[in-house]
Amino acid sequence: MKKKIFVILSLLVIGFVSIKLYKYISRSTEQYSDLQVIAYHYNGEGYVGSETCMECHRDIYETHLKTAHFNTSSFTNLDNIHGSFKEGENTVSLMDADIKMVEIDGKPFQHAQIKYGDRQAYDWSMDITIGSGLKGQSYLSNQPDGLYQLQASYFVPSDKWINSPNYTDRINPLRPVNDQCLKCHVTFAKSSSTSPNSNKYDISKIVLGVDCEKCHGPAEKHVVFQRKNKGIHNDTTLIGLSSLSRQQRLDLCASCHSGLRSNQIQNPFKFLPGDTLSKFSKNYNSLRPSTTLDVHGNQFGLLTSSKCFTESDQMDCMTCHDPHRNQRGQKAYFNSKCIGCHQQNTTTCSISTTEMAQMGNDCIQCHMPVVPSKNMQVQLTKLDNTTPVGVRTHNIAIYPEEVAKE
Ligand code: HEC
Ligand code: HEC
Ligand code: HEC
Ligand code: HEC
Ligand code: HEC
Ligand code: HEC
Ligand code: HEC
Known part of the structure; x- marks a missing residue:
């Protein structure tokens, strides 16, 4: 009798445990199968898209949705x-x-x-x-x-x-x-032909937007790892951007913000954070004086030719930009960055306080003025829509004419 009860009880316990175990396993596989890889990088690593990051990086995810990059x-x-x-x-x-x-x-x-x-x-x-x-x-x-x-x-x-x-x-x-056209406006695309000029793509496998994984590299492994080991530190599944050299950090942004770089040496989508950009592409006219540089975006060329950059050893794009936020129009924020350096060890503005006040103490208005894009203007005069696109120069310098304007 006792034996029977014992057997029945044991069976019940085993049954209960197996159901729990089954539920646990199926839930975790369910969770992992949620992870949809949109595309694979040439190195075999998977891109999973920013929605996946929301689970653990909600703040960054939400501000990122409002950026020009994401959109x-x-x-x-x-x-x-x-x-x-x-x-x-x-x-x-x-x-x-x-x-x-x-x-x-x-x-x-x-x-x-x-x-x-x-x-x-x-x-x-x-x-x-x-x-x-x-x-x-x-x-x-x-x-x-x-x-x-x-x-x-x-x-x-x-x-x-x-x-x-x-x-x-x-x-x-x-x-x-x-690829030459897509490289700056999407995170990843792989044409279905090996020819460098191919325009054939499976568009459902293009990772759209300048998304998290453009700057952090494909993150499938990171997500799998973090889901298994909730919140573990010393995670080496991603390329740590804060440990990169100044040039490597600049190269990441410069891959899209240093002109067209049409002299292509390697497939632009093979480039990953930490790589050396000059091994991938160059500008044909890289010897031209930087003052004639124009957009389609060469903030890198302009910034690196200004004294703030050449005479300090820390400055990079992140000195003034938080890549996770839309900061357009945040004058006070940007000015605080200028003052941060210019009240300590470097020279301060030598203009009169009256003139300074007339411009609302806005350093940027005078030292990083908006200039009309030469490229886009030429294209538009033929079309009666002569309104040029204004671009903020990143050649931080003295522009006496900006004072005279007022
Ligand atoms: C399951 C939770 C989880 C998910 C999902 C997740 N992360 Fe993370 N991530 C973490 C944790 C925890 C850390 C901190 C690791 C550490 O301190 O070493 C981290 C760190 C990072 C870092 C900093 C790495 C460094 O070395 O500086 C980046 C960048 C990052 N995650 C990007 C992403 C991106 C992009 C996605 C989406 C594709 C993503 N994460 C999805 C949990 C997650
Ligand atoms: C335009 C490039 C860019 C994009 C897009 C981007 N990041 Fe970052 N991220 C950076 C850089 C650069 C740093 C390092 C900042 C530093 O060291 O000053 C960073 C740092 C981080 C960190 C670690 C430090 C911190 O602020 O907590 C996490 C986590 C992170 N990013 C997650 C994400 C996620 C998630 C997304 C998408 C929702 C994303 N990033 C999109 C460039 C980017
Ligand atoms: C894959 C190409 C790519 C990379 C890499 C990239 N950007 Fe961009 N960035 C763009 C494009 C394209 C736009 C214009 C987006 C639009 O308005 O459609 C842009 C816009 C911007 C803007 C203007 C945002 C606004 O609201 O007007 C800033 C600032 C910027 N990028 C900074 C950075 C920084 C800093 C980095 C490096 C951490 C970086 N970008 C890396 C392609 C890139
Ligand atoms: C070398 C990188 C690069 C390439 C290649 C490139 N763009 Fe851009 N594009 C940019 C950047 C950076 C901006 C933001 C302009 C700026 O610098 O303020 C931009 C802006 C734009 C805008 C205006 C977006 C907005 O609302 O601000 C359009 C439209 C656009 N590009 C279309 C294209 C098309 C179409 C192609 C392919 C034929 C292309 N671009 C190739 C980098 C690039
Ligand atoms: C990382 C520190 C740093 C930041 C941030 C910075 N600067 Fe500078 N800037 C310098 C240094 C260093 C010099 C060269 C030595 C000097 O004039 O003190 C300089 C020089 C200048 C000059 C003189 C340029 C010339 O050609 O003679 C102007 C104007 C200037 N900065 C304005 C600004 C403005 C405006 C901002 C904000 C948009 C800014 N700086 C942000 C460090 C910085
Ligand atoms: C000294 C501060 C500073 C540094 C360093 C800096 N920027 Fe900017 N950037 C600004 C300011 C200020 C604006 C104007 C923001 C606005 O209009 O609200 C701006 C605007 C931009 C824009 C939008 C341009 C436009 O006219 O629409 C892009 C793109 C950009 N920055 C890219 C970069 C890149 C890439 C780097 C690094 C190579 C960089 N910035 C470094 C201060 C800086
Ligand atoms: C009304 C326009 C205007 C505003 C606003 C302005 N500046 Fe200037 N700044 C100038 C002019 C013009 C000069 C050159 C004056 C001269 O050489 O007599 C100058 C010179 C400088 C210099 C170089 C000084 C030297 O002697 O080499 C620095 C650094 C500087 N400004 C930083 C700033 C900072 C930081 C801000 C914001 C707090 C700012 N400026 C706001 C117009 C302006």
Whole structure:
């Protein structure tokens, strides 16, 4: 009798334990199978996307969603296009064609109507939006034979649809989009051909936006490790950015903020934080004096030619920028960075306090003025939309004309 009870009890205990164990195992596998790898880097490491980071880095995740970086590319839908679809506001008129933004079955398209001859028409889907919409947006179309940039773009300063920069005033063959174009606006893309100029991609495997893993490297291993070992320190699954040299930290930002670097030596998507940028790409005109540098972004070239940089040994981009926040317009924050250095061991401003006050004590207004982009202006004068894009120069210097302006 006692034996029977003992056996039954044991069976019950074993059953209970196995159910618990089963539940525990299935839950943890469930948790791990949540982890979706969007794409694999050339080194085999997986990109998992910033949503995965929310679980443990909620603060950074939430501020990051508001940055121009995160929003610089996304799958296009009617909501994230900043330009108008209203009749009369939705057209770019060229010499030989009209391009209209239209909605077909709830999806955005560019509809090109040729004005002459057999009056052919084309419909191109708008699939990927490039640009956070601060200055403008451009659209990519995923066609059967590859990825292309569409001819109509949206330009913020004039709030109008425009002919995309570098397109002529006629209907142009669509411009293929390859790694060279994508490298600064997405985190990772791998074309399906080994040819360096290929424009063929599985767009569901493009890691969009300048996301966490652009600056921190693919993080699949980190997430798996941290989920297993809740909160363990001395985690070496990621490249520690704070332990990198000044040049390595600069190179990370310079990979997108030092001009087009069209002299490509290696695939730009092989570049990882900690790598030496000059082994990947160079600017053809790197010997040109830096004052003539222009955007599409060369904050690196401009900053490194200013005295604040050359005469201090710590300054890098993070001296003034928190890469996890949208800090646009935070004058007081940026000024505090200038004063931080300029009240201690370096010289302070020699201008009169009256003049200083007239400019609201805003160091940046006088020493990092907004200048019109030469590139973008030339492109736009042909199109009646002459409003140039203003860019903040990173050549911190004395600009006497800025004082005279007031
Ligand atoms: C399950 C929790 C968890 C998830 C998910 C997670 N992390 Fe972490 N992460 C941590 C912990 C804990 C640390 C601190 C480790 C240490 O101090 O060594 C950390 C540290 C970091 C660091 C600092 C590393 C260093 O050496 O300075 C970075 C960068 C980072 N995580 C990025 C990410 C990114 C990007 C993602 C999403 C793709 C992510 N983490 C997802 C828990 C997590
Ligand atoms: C534009 C590049 C960039 C992006 C995008 C970025 N980071 Fe960072 N992150 C950095 C840099 C640079 C540092 C080191 C800061 C320093 O040493 O001054 C850093 C530091 C960190 C740290 C450790 C220090 C801290 O502040 O806690 C964590 C954790 C982290 N990042 C997580 C993330 C997560 C999660 C995301 C996305 C939601 C993200 N980062 C996106 C560049 C970036
Ligand atoms: C993969 C390319 C890439 C990398 C790497 C990168 N950036 Fe950017 N950054 C961009 C692009 C593209 C934009 C413009 C986004 C837009 O408006 O669509 C931008 C915009 C910015 C802006 C302007 C934000 C605003 O609100 O106007 C700052 C500041 C900036 N980056 C700083 C940095 C710093 C600092 C680093 C290094 C830690 C860095 N970036 C690394 C591509 C990059
Ligand atoms: C070398 C890096 C780089 C390459 C390559 C590049 N861009 Fe950019 N792009 C930037 C940076 C940086 C900005 C932000 C401008 C600035 O410096 O303030 C930007 C801004 C933009 C903007 C305006 C975004 C906004 O709202 O602020 C659009 C649109 C854009 N780029 C489209 C493209 C397209 C289309 C291509 C490919 C043909 C391309 N870019 C190639 C770096 C690059
Ligand atoms: C990391 C410290 C540091 C920071 C931050 C810094 N500077 Fe400087 N700056 C220096 C040093 C060092 C010099 C050269 C020696 C001197 O003039 O004291 C310098 C020089 C200058 C000069 C003289 C330039 C010339 O060509 O003669 C101006 C103007 C200036 N800084 C303005 C600024 C402004 C404005 C800011 C904020 C946007 C700023 N600095 C941020 C360290 C810094
Ligand atoms: C001495 C401070 C300082 C340093 C160092 C610095 N920046 Fe900036 N940056 C600024 C200020 C100030 C602005 C203007 C912010 C605004 O408009 O609200 C700015 C704006 C920008 C913008 C937006 C430009 C525009 O006109 O839209 C980009 C991109 C940028 N910085 C990138 C970088 C990169 C990359 C580095 C490192 C190579 C860097 N910055 C280093 C102070 C700095
Ligand atoms: C009204 C425009 C204006 C404002 C605002 C302004 N500066 Fe200046 N700054 C100048 C001019 C002009 C000079 C050159 C004066 C001269 O050489 O007589 C100068 C000179 C400097 C110098 C070099 C001094 C030297 O003798 O070499 C530094 C450093 C400097 N400013 C830093 C700053 C800082 C930091 C701020 C913000 C607290 C600031 N400036 C605000 C216009 C301005």
